[in-house]
Amino acid sequence: MKMETPAPRMNGWEPNILAFCCNWCSYAGADLAGVSRFQYPPTVKVLRVMCSSRVEPAFILKALKDGADGVLVAGCHIGDCHYIDGNKNAEIRINNTRKALAKLGLEKRLRLEWISASEGLRFSEVIRDFTDEIKKLGENPVKEVKK
Numbered sequence: 001m002k003m004e005t006p007a008p009r010m011n012g013w014e015p016n017i018l019a020f021c022c023n024w025c026s027y028a029g030a031d032l033a034g035v036s037r038f039q040y041p042p043t044v045k046v047l048r049v050m051c052s053s054r055v056e057p058a059f060i061l062k063a064l065k066d067g068a069d070g071v072l073v074a075g076c077h078i079g080d081c082h083y084i085d086g087n088k089n090a091e092i093r094i095n096n097t098r099k100a101l102a103k104l105g106l107e108k109r110l111r112l113e114w115i116s117a118s119e120g121l122r123f124s125e126v127i128r129d130f131t132d133e134i135k136k137l138g139e140n141p142v143k144e145v146k147k
Contacts, residue, residue: 015134017044017127018063019072020055024082025116026074032120040124043131044072051075051083052090052112057097060110064101067143070109070134072126077114087114108137 021027027048033040049055052075060071073094081087094112101107111133113126 013139014041015043015069015131016067017070017072017130017134018068019044019046019074019127020049020052020059021046021115022052022075022087023048023050025076025080026052026113026123028117029074029115029119029123032117033123034120036120038121038124040127041131043134044127051081051086053083053086053093055090055093057093057100060097060101064106064109064140064142065144067140068109069137069140069143070111070130072111072113072130074113074115074123074126077116080116104142106140106142108133109140 019030021030027046030046052073055073060073063071073090075087075090076082078087078091091112094110098107098110101110111126111130115123115126
């Protein structure tokens, strides 16, 4: 049996994106994208969290330090949070984290999106768009080189 070699990547690099998705809406939206076979690049690793407000700034900084080229935090639409104000708290926290990342020139590598369980197509569009943005930025300049 002959194994096919994968298609070569442009410049040998593809973005590595970590997506923190809330359990109730955006994770279900990601699942719907898969079930519906909506195409999006395989650049994203989805990590389910109970609520977008549970994503600590330290998690984002660690993801960037450990090799993520971009971090997406996705939660329920404002007013639809299962934890009442969780997504409002997440918005404040992410905006503050983005301000801190601006001092390092990394603010464009963090994105916050509201994606409901019924928005599988939107999830795939967000991933495609964010992947394109990260490709324009290039590799994360602060990621730790693994030996």
